[in-house]
Amino acid sequence: DAKTTQPPSMDCAEGRAANLPCNHSTISGNEYVYWYRQIHSQGPQYIIHGLKNNETNEMASLIITEDRKSSTLILPHATLRDTAVYYCIVRATSGTYKYIFGTGTRLKVLA
């Protein structure tokens, strides 16, 4: 089973920041938080990952709480092309390190 909980859907106005929450209250010390998104009829696309520090790349920012029990993916200026299902995954990098997907958050960016 997935170790994360995400809201099933969210709306965001075009040009505004989209903040997608993820709860991972049982995360272990060696588990990273990964975010992927899946646009209709395509395979999932990697966005960003982090362990405990906040991370930023050209696509998004990842904010992880100090206790690491939750995180937020931020798309700073959402566009219509960001409409997709967003998956939050926790994954260890040693031992059994499966990527287990949940049902994700369906983000709809509104014009």
Place this chain on the structure above:
Amino acid sequence: EAGVAQSPRYKIIEKRQSVAFWCNPISGHATLYWYQQILGQGPKLLIQFQNNGVVDDSQLPKDRFSAERLKGVDSTLKIQPAKLEDSAVYLCASSLREGNSPLHFGNGTRLTVT
């Protein structure tokens, strides 16, 4: 770099027939995964290869599904015989190595079993 290639893009078969899917990972990627994605659900891992060896196939229905990765590069996933509940998108992904390397997915094969 070229992405993960999968074929065919779509396949329609009748139940009890057999079908095979092909995947060519990104060059140099040692780890290869097959996922099944049923409509409305997240992808479910079927099998994971490290080079040409199986790392995890605990979720693969071995009575009807088989997969191989000869020479540690291309991979095929076969279903024989197919059931109606096998209708799904079959996604192939690869990563550079184990550890924290992200997955790179192909666009999948959409299978419809009638």
